[in-house]
Amino acid sequence: MLEINGLQKKFRKKVILDNIDLSIEKGVYALLGPNGAGKTTLLRCIAGLYDYRGTILLDGNKITDSINIGYLPQCFSTFPEMTIYEVLKYFCVLKKIKKEETDNEIKKCLQLVHLSDKVNEKISRLSGGMLRRTGIAQALIGKPQLLLLDEPTSELDIEERMNFKKIINAVKGDCTIIISTHLVEDVESICDKFIVLKDGTIIETLPPLELAMIAQDKLFEIKSDLLPAGDLDYWVEREYYKDGVSYSRVLAKSMKFGNKIDDICIEDGYMALIKNI
Numbered sequence: 001m002l003e004i005n006g007l008q009k010k011f012r013k014k015v016i017l018d019n020i021d022l023s024i025e026k027g028v029y030a031l032l033g034p035n036g037a038g039k040t041t042l043l044r045c046i047a048g049l050y051d052y053r054g055t056i057l058l059d060g061n062k063i064t065d066s067i068n069i070g071y072l073p074q075c076f077s078t079f080p081e082m083t084i085y086e087v088l089k090y091f092c093v094l095k096k097i098k099k100e101e102t103d104n105e106i107k108k109c110l111q112l113v114h115l116s117d118k119v120n121e122k123i124s125r126l127s128g129g130m131l132r133r134t135g136i137a138q139a140l141i142g143k144p145q146l147l148l149l150d151e152p153t154s155e156l157d158i159e160e161r162m163n164f165k166k167i168i169n170a171v172k173g174d175c176t177i178i179i180s181t182h183l184v185e186d187v188e189s190i191c192d193k194f195i196v197l198k199d200g201t202i203i204e205t206l207p208p209l210e211l212a213m214i215a216q217d218k219l220f221e222i223k224s225d226l227l228p229a230g231d232l233d234y235w236v237e238r239e240y241y242k243d244g245v246s247y248s249r250v251l252a253k254s255m256k257f258g259n260k261i262d263d264i265c266i267e268d269g270y271m272a273l274i275k276n277i
């Protein structure tokens, strides 16, 4: 179990994270929040990269070298002159993988991220998506107890974003996985719970269905030219055309001239939370 109590993180005098309390069992968790909410900072505190106030414990122990953590930073880059194999071998050394198990471990991780045929490719020759997948592979080395992935699907194409879900399903089980993202669709089918972070505090920790239900009775379809002018009590999710007429899908507590929509999804609930509707 990962337990965070009274976490506060400041940079100089600016409070970036405040009053963070979180208690999560083994499973897959999405850390959702707009840009600047503090997702990266929270993952770095958990990974032990920052000093902070408060406590972070994994199964009752402080997070130290003895805990096997896999961490994918938001911007993963590494030794450009080395090959994927050499980089992963280096991570095996850092993670104290037994020498005789190294090649097998690298092989397994590269298979998961579909990079087996690039094992001898130099890092400098990789596309953004391949580099990202190399980053995911290094995080998976050594079967971590705690896997922290910061925006893992950024730079991945559609096929690889779908494969990412398979990777998570293949490695989950006996570990705690936290995936930071602002893209609900990349994680909605693989997460047990969503942790929603806004302005440096956790505003909700909810299972997918409950997060979606936040938007219940708050989602409307309305002809776009009937939207109230200058009213900030609503949020237009998207506009679309039907029979040449522009309609808007809108989140609001109430909406004159709007028709309620029933097919709410997780993203609707997330936006209702973030926009305070």
Ligand code: ADP
Pocket (backbone or CB within 6 Å): 011, 016, 033, 034, 035, 036, 037, 038, 039, 040, 041, 042
């Ligand atoms: P997110 O990952 O959710 O986009 P971040 O954790 O990167 O958010 O940033 C949260 C806030 O902390 C932002 O306002 C950002 O400018 C600030 N911040 C992040 N890292 C630093 C740093 N090293 N020094 C000062 N401020 C920082």
Ligand code: MG
Pocket (backbone or CB within 6 Å): 039, 040, 041, 074, 150
């Ligand atoms: Mg970030």
